[in-house]
Each structure stands twice: as structure tokens, then as C-alpha cells.
Amino acid sequence: MSLSRGLRAALLAITVLVLVVVYTPLALVVLNSFNVDRTFAWPPKDFTTHWWDAAIHSTGARSALWTSVEVALAATAVALVLGTLAGLALRKTRFFGRNVVSLVILLPIALPGIVTGIALSNAFTTVLGVELSLFTIIIAHATFCIVTVFNNVQARLQRLGGNMEQASMDLGAGPLTTFRLVTFPMLRSALLAGALLSFGLSFDEIVVTTFTASPRDQTLPLWIFQNLFRPNQGPVVNVVAAVLVLFSVIPIYLAQRLSGSTAEGLTGAR
Amino acid sequence: MSTAIALRGLSKHFDEVRAVDDLDLEIADGEFFSMLGPSGSGKTTVLRLIAGFEQPTSGTITLDGEDVSSRPPFARDVNTVFQDYAIFPHMSVRQNVEYGLRVKKVPRADRRRRAEEALATVRLEGYGERRPNQLSGGQRQRVALARALVNRPKVLLLDEPLGALDLKLRREMQIELKEIQRDVGITFVFVTHDQEEALTMSDRIAVFNEGRIEQLATPVELYEAPASAFVAGFVGTSNLLAGDVARSLVGAEGTFVIRPEKVAMSAPEAAPPAGPSTCVARGVVREVVYLGATTHSVVHLDAGVTLTVSHQNTDRSIDAALERRDQPVVLTWQRDHLVSLGGPGPDPVASPEEETA
Numbered sequence: 249m250s251l252s253r254g255l256r257a258a259l260l261a262i263t264v265l266v267l268v269v270v271y272t273p274l275a276l277v278v279l280n281s282f283n284v285d286r287t288f289a290w291p292p293k294d295f296t297t298h299w300w301d302a303a304i305h306s307t308g309a310r311s312a313l314w315t316s317v318e319v320a321l322a323a324t325a326v327a328l329v330l331g332t333l334a335g336l337a338l339r340k341t342r343f344f345g346r347n348v349v350s351l352v353i354l355l356p357i358a359l360p361g362i363v364t365g366i367a368l369s370n371a372f373t374t375v376l377g378v379e380l381s382l383f384t385i386i387i388a389h390a391t392f393c394i395v396t397v398f399n400n401v402q403a404r405l406q407r408l409g410g411n412m413e414q415a416s417m418d419l420g421a422g423p424l425t426t427f428r429l430v431t432f433p434m435l436r437s438a439l440l441a442g443a444l445l446s447f448g449l450s451f452d453e454i455v456v457t458t459f460t461a462s463p464r465d466q467t468l469p470l471w472i473f474q475n476l477f478r479p480n481q482g483p484v485v486n487v488v489a490a491v492l493v494l495f496s497v498i499p500i501y502l503a504q505r506l507s508g509s510t511a512e513g514l515t516g517a518r
Numbered sequence: 519m520s521t522a523i524a525l526r527g528l529s530k531h532f533d534e535v536r537a538v539d540d541l542d543l544e545i546a547d548g549e550f551f552s553m554l555g556p557s558g559s560g561k562t563t564v565l566r567l568i569a570g571f572e573q574p575t576s577g578t579i580t581l582d583g584e585d586v587s588s589r590p591p592f593a594r595d596v597n598t599v600f601q602d603y604a605i606f607p608h609m610s611v612r613q614n615v616e617y618g619l620r621v622k623k624v625p626r627a628d629r630r631r632r633a634e635e636a637l638a639t640v641r642l643e644g645y646g647e648r649r650p651n652q653l654s655g656g657q658r659q660r661v662a663l664a665r666a667l668v669n670r671p672k673v674l675l676l677d678e679p680l681g682a683l684d685l686k687l688r689r690e691m692q693i694e695l696k697e698i699q700r701d702v703g704i705t706f707v708f709v710t711h712d713q714e715e716a717l718t719m720s721d722r723i724a725v726f727n728e729g730r731i732e733q734l735a736t737p738v739e740l741y742e743a744p745a746s747a748f749v750a751g752f753v754g755t756s757n758l759l760a761g762d763v764a765r766s767l768v769g770a771e772g773t774f775v776i777r778p779e780k781v782a783m784s785a786p787e788a789a790p791p792a793g794p795s796t797c798v799a800r801g802v803v804r805e806v807v808y809l810g811a812t813t814h815s816v817v818h819l820d821a822g823v824t825l826t827v828s829h830q831n832t833d834r835s836i837d838a839a840l841e842r843r844d845q846p847v848v849l850t851w852q853r854d855h856l857v858s859l860g861g862p863g864p865d866p867v868a869s870p871e872e873e874t875a
Contacts, residue, residue, distance in 0.1 A: 414571055415604035417591040419618035419669065429621070433608045 274493055281490040286483060303487035312471035313488075319382060319467060320450040323389035327446045328439060330390070331397025336431075339405050357395040364391065365459030372460065380462040388460040389453060393446035400442035404435055444499045468492075521583075522547045522673050522705040523568060528577035530563050537563040539729035541577070545673075545707060550699050552708045552716040555726030556752070561709045564726075565675050568707065569598050582672050597666035598675040602682070603658045605650045611637070611661055612646035618669040636668035639698060656687045663698070673705045680715065692718045713753045717741065725749050741777075743857055750775040750859070755814075757781070757825040759856075766821050767799050773859040778828035780855040783815060789848035797856075799849045801825070803842045815842065817849060825849060 251259070281299055283292040303309055334353055338346060356364060368388045372378045412434065416426040454469040461470065472488060475481035523545040530538040538560045545551045553561040566572045568579060570591035578587045586594050597618070606614050613620075615636055619629035637643055640660035650658060659679060666674055676695075680688045696719045699706045710716050716723045717737040725732045725740065725748075733745040744750035747758060760773040768774055784790075792798040801819035808831075815827045827849060 409602075411600050411602060411604035412606060414591070415598070415600060415606070416617070416621075418569060418571075418596075418598045419621065419665070420592045421617075421621040422590075422592055425621055429617075430606060434606075 277486060277493060278490045281483070281487040283483070286479065288482075288486070299483040299487045303484045303491075306484055308466075308471060308475070309468075309484065309488050312466045312468045315382070315466060316451055316468040319385050319389060320447045322386040323393045323450040324443050324446045326386065326390040327393035327397045328443055331394045331442065332401050332435070332439065334394070334398050335401030335405060338402070339410075353398055354395055356392040361453070361455030362459075364388070365456040368456065369459040380460060380465075382465055384460045384462075385457055385465060385467070388456050389450040392456075393450055396445040396449065397439065397442035400438040400445075401435060404438035408434055444502065448496070448499060520547045521545070522549070522581070523707070524580040525564070525568075526578045526580070528564070528567065528579065529575045530560075530567060530572060531575045536729045538567065538574075541729075541731065543724065543731065543734070545705060548703050548705055550696065550706045550708065550719055550721045552710060552720035552723045553726055554710055554713060554716040554723050554752070555732075556711060559726040560729040561711075561724075561726045562677060563729075565598075565677055565707065565709050568673070569596055569675055570594050595672040596675055597669050597671040598677065599659075599662045599666050599679045601677045601679065603662040603679075605658055605661055605665075607650050609650075610646065611642070611648045611650065611653070614650070614661055615646075615665045615668050617665060622669075632668055633664075636664040639667060639702070640664045641694075655682055656691070659683065659691065663695075667698075667702060667704070670702075671704065673707060676706060676708045678710055679708075680710075680712075688715070695719060717753070725752060727752075744775060744859070747773060747775075747859055750857070755826055755828070757823075759823065763819075763821050763823045767797055767819075767823075768853075768856060770858075775857040775859060776825070776851055776855060778814065778826045779812075781825060781827045781849050781851045783817070783827050783829065783842075783847050783849055786846050786848050790850055795853050797851050797853055799825075801847060801849060803845055803847055806843050815847075817847060819849070 279292070280288045282295040282297065283289070284294040284296045284298075285292065334349075338350055365388070368384070368391070369380070372380060372384050378384060412430055413426050416430045417423075421429065452469055453467075454473060457467050457470060461467065466474075468488070472485050475485050521544050523543075525541050525543040528538055528541040528543075529536065541564065543564075553564060555561045563572060567574055568581075570586070570589060570593075574587060578585055580586070581594060581596065606617070609617070612630075612633055615633040616629045619632060624632070633646070634643070637646060640663050642657065642660050642664065645653070645657070645661075650661070653661065659682075662679070680691050680695075683691060692715055695706075695708075699719075708716070708719065717740070720737055722734065722736055723740055724734045727748050733740060733749045735743075735745075740749065740753050744753060744756070750756040750758065755778050757776045757778065758773065759767055759776065764770060764772060764774055786800065789798060790796060799819045799821060801817040801821075803815050804818050804824070805816040807814040807816070810831070812828050812830055815829075816824060817827055818824050
């Protein structure tokens with residue numbers, strides 16, 4: 249496709265503008281983590297690593313980070329098991345109400361977080377009599393983390409069709425061997441991509457977490473939100489944010505590499 | 519010769535649709551057997567029933583004397599070559615071919631040797647380490663074949679395996695498949711909608727229509743003596759003479775088939791006289807279709823029916839044939855080349871008027 253010179257220049261300008269709008273504030277976060285001024289005065293008078301030092305030694309930030317990692321890992325594990333099973337079940341059998349079940353699984357990600365949060369909080373404390381804890385956060389997060397795994401599994405299964413498994417059975421493999429040698433290896437990259445997304449969703453969730461966490465449990469987003477407006481903590485929060493920006497690049501990069509290589513590996517199936 | 523597969527009263531209904539309708543069939547050991555029919559005629563369903571991917575509504579499937587009707591696919595001594603090959607994309611060619619032996623716990627050295635043999639059979643020596651996405655369509659087809667043959671099944675099921683290949687490759691593979699089948703001596707059950715493919719390779723052909731076998735015969739019988747208007751129309755081009763047309767041209771009641779290459783065309787002045795063994799009919803050439811090796815002329819007869827006439831382009835110049843459009847001609851054919859389908863009326867789906875439409 250060849251574009252006229254003017255159109256190409258215009259497209260380039262728009263692309264640059266969008267990238268600047270998105271990335272300048274993020275760059276500012278990183279830059280401000282070295283700003284001497286507590287209130288982020290601009291332009292910075294001088295640079296310091298003092299805030300980074302403070303953040304590293306902040307027990308609040310560190311324990312919040314571990315809480316978040318714990319919750320995200322656990323929620324992702326639950327989502328992986330249930331999402332895969334749901335994806336497999338909804339493909340193999342064509343029962344009445346199949347689409348309804350599919351919709352019911354997908355719904356939590358579309359519901360406003362505040363509704364999910366209030367509903368779950370109510371259900372936990374009044375109906376089920378479960379005290380709010382890490383456990384309740386994990387369950388709450390799993391409700392929408394399942395969706396990412398389920399979606400990935402379903403898309404992959406649809407793309408592969410059922411013939412690979414039939415071929416495996418035809419060659420003498422029972423259902424379990426077929427899952428181990430054929431179905432699971434072909435789902436693996438879809439599961440990993442789903443897990444990365446699920447981890448990301450859980451890691452930065454704040455609305456549902458607010459309602460399902462006990463006052464003792466503080467995930468990183470909750471900690472940031474509570475410390476943001478404390479004058480003493482501002483710069484430290486900024487450092488934590490800068491670290492998060494750098495760290496979130498890694499899973500995105502991995503997910504991209506992964507989907508690139510699977511697209512290549514799957515052309516053999518066509 | 520012993521029986522490899524026997525189907526008794528086999529039926530498969532999907533809700534109201536009778537995909538396979540009370541089928542009885544015996545396939546002999548070592549036979550190249552084809553199931554030919556249009557899409558939706560039930561031929562693929564029969565294959566899937568034999569493989570075990572579908573459960574019959576009623577009837578039994580006997581494989582080498584054993585009733586396997588209710589066994590799962592992995593407990594039947596048959597292997598399938600799928601239409602889309604279904605090669606495992608995450609395994610190398612060798613791993614694909616070894617798969618059946620691996621799940622049956624054949625020792626590594628043994629299965630490696632047998633995989634090499636199978637790859638040699640399909641002329642893919644040295645391709646073991648390739649990935650499926652590095653292969654062409656024809657090579658993938660061979661891998662699928664090797665993956666099935668390596669297990670030395672009682673019966674090999676092939677579900678339109680040549681459908682995705684281009685014409686030249688398809689012709690080559692037809693001959694090669696036949697050679698491989700002769701070499702390994704395994705019973706092949708081949709599903710296709712391509713009549714030429716079926717005629718080329720098969721020992722016997724079953725023509726399917728609406729879940730039933732319309733005719734079961736050798737390729738020669740099928741072509742020279744079709745049992746019904748459906749078979750005559752599906753296998754090769756055919757001209758159907760029925761009702762008044764049959765009465766006036768053949769002088770007999772019933773429905774008759776005459777193949778295009780058995781009809782001769784000449785100018786009216788050069789026409790031979792009608793005789794006890796020769797039929798003669800006058801008409802006008804409506805269309806001339808040049809096909810390379812042959813030319814088809816579509817002739818509308820005065821008797822009210824349109825016939826297709828085929829002649830070999832043996833002369834270097836075929837201009838004479840091409841110039842005949844809209845010219846009056848005379849068609850002649852031997853009376854004993856007519857195939858009587860019996861019955862008073864023709865099958866409505868293959869009435870002469872519709873066939874020429």
C-alpha cells in the first residue's frame with residue numbers, strides 16, 4: 249500500500265502525538281522519583297536517590313507488594329484450573345443452555361467493580377459468615393481472572409478444531425494420554441498468556457479489593473491509594489509507581505514474544 | 519478372501535436426518551474400497567462410524583470378525599488419514615509418525631526404525647526432524663499417511679485425503695496411494711466425491727446417495743452398466759433417454775443411458791442408415807466445448823432431448839468440429855451400447871431437461 253507524502257506525514261505526526269500524551273506522564277513519574285522537592289516542583293532543582301532509599305526500607309510498601317503478589321498468584325492459579333476446565337467442558341458438549349453458561353462466566357469482567365465488590369462483601373460477611381481476609385480477596389479476584397483464561401482457552405480450541413484430539417484417539421491414545429500429549433501442549437501458550445493477563449488484572453485491582461479486604465490486608469494499590477495524599481509518603485509512593493512501570497514492561501514483553509512464537513508454531517496446524 | 523469389515527443394518531440418525539440408513543456392506547481383506555457420493559450422502563459418516571468417532575443408532579460393525587460397535591476409537595485396529603491431515607503442530611515429523619507406537623509403549627529403538635520405514639514408504643526419508651509448518655501440503659499429506667501406516671492397522675480409513683491438493687499433485691498421489699496399498703497389503707477404505715479418483719484407484723466402489731448405497735460394483739461395471747439414473751449421472755457424463763424420447767429413438771419403453779464417447783456425429787449427407795443394431799437421430803449442434811484431449815458437442819435432437827457427444831481430438835486440426843455450431847448433424851450409436859435402467863420413468867432429479875440446464 250502506498251500513501252501520499254502528505255498523508256504519511258500526517259499519520260506520523262498523529263502517532264508521535266499519541267505516544268507523547270501516553271508516555272510523558274509515565275516518564276514524569278520516573279523522573280520525579282529522583283526530584284529533591286517533596287511536592288514535585290517543576291522543573292526539579294536537584295536530583296536525589298533519597299526517596300528510592302526510603303522506599304526500599306519502607307516496610308509498608310514491601311509487605312503490600314508481597315500481599316499483592318500472593319493474591320495475584322493465588323487468584324491466577326484458581327483461574328487457570330477453573331478457566332481451563334470451563335473452556336474444555338463448553339467445547340466438548342453441546343448441551344442446552346451452553347451459551348448461557350458461557351455468558352455467565354464472562355459477565356464478572358463486564359460488571360462494575362463496585363457492584364461485584366459490594367455483592368461479594370455482603371455474601372461473605374452476612375450470608376456465608378466468612379471473615380474478610382486474604383482468602384476473600386483471592387476468591388473475589390478469581391471471579392474475573394477466570395475470564396481471561398477461559399477466553400484464551402476457548403479461542404485456542406476454536407482455532408485448533410477437534411481433529412487433533414480425534415487423531416490422537418485414532419492412534420490409540422486414551423482421553424488422559426491425549427490431554428497430556430496433545431491438548432495441553434497445544435493450549436500451553438494460550439494458558440501462559442491468559443495467566444499473565446490474569447496476574448496483571450489482579451495485581452492492580454483496587455475497587456473490588458477495597459470491599460473484600462479486611463483492614464489488616466493491604467495490597468499494593470490499596471497502600472498507594474492510602475499513602476498518596478500523606479505529605480511525607482508522596483515521594484515514596486512515586487518511587488513505587490516508577491518501579492511498577494518498569495516491572496510491567498516485563499510481562500507485556502513476554503506476552504508479546506509468546507504470542508508471536510505461537511502464531512508461527514501454529515501455522516503448521518492449518 | 520476373508521472379510522476385513524462387515525457392516526450389518528448400520529444406521530446413524532442425527533435428530534430427524536438419516537445420515538446412514540440401514541446399511542449392509544462387506545469389505546474384503548486387502549481391498550481398495552471407495553465410498554463415492556455427493557456431500558451429505560452419508561459416506562463420511564460411515565467412515566466415522568468405522569473409526570469410532572460416532573456411535574451407530576442401530577446395527578453392528580465387525581472388524582476382522584470382532585464386534586467393535588461399542589468400542590472407543592483408541593481400542594479399534596483402524597487408523598484414519600484426516601481430510602485436513604490433523605498433524606500435531608507441536609511435534610516434529612518423526613514424533614508425529616511415532617505417536618501411535620509411543621502411546622502403545624513400543625520400545626524407542628523399535629519405533630524409531632519403524633517410523634523411518636514408514637517415512638521411506640511415503641518417500642519422505644530424511645524429513646524426520648522437520649516441523650510440520652516447514653512442509654508443503656503434499657508432504658503433510660504423506661506424513662499423515664505415514665503416521666497411520668506405521669501402526670500396521672487392519673484397515674486404513676482415508677477421508678478425502680487428496681481434496682486439498684492441486685490437480686497435478688492429486689493425480690500423482692492417486693497412483694502412489696494405489697502402489698502403497700498394493701505394497702503394504704492393508705485394506706484401504708477411501709471416501710471421495712471425485713468420481714475420477716474413485717475410478718482410478720478402487721477395486722470396488724460403493725456409490726452413496728441419501729444414506730444408502732445406490733450401487734456397489736467394480737469401476738468398469740459402474741461406468742459401463744450404471745444401475746440407476748443417479749449413478750449414471752454421478753459417475754461420468756451420461757445421456758438419459760426416457761419416455762417418448764426413448765420410444766421414438768430406441769423403439770422401446772423404459773429409461774436408457776448412452777455415454778457421450780459411444781455416440782458418433784456426422785454431417786446429414788454422410789449419415790449411415792438406421793438398422794437393427796444402429797440408432798440414428800437428427801439434431802442441431804448447440805454448443806462446442808474444447809477440452810484439450812477431447813471435444814464435447816452439445817446436440818439438441820429433433821426428438822426433443824439434448825445429448826452430449828464426446829470425440830477424441832486425434833487430428834491436428836479440430837476446426838471442423840468447432841465450426842459445426844448451429845449446423846444440422848446426425849448422431850448414431852450402437853444399440854448394444856445403450857444401458858437400460860429399466861422402470862417406466864426416469865428419476866426426477868436426473869431428467870434429461872434438467873441435466874442439460
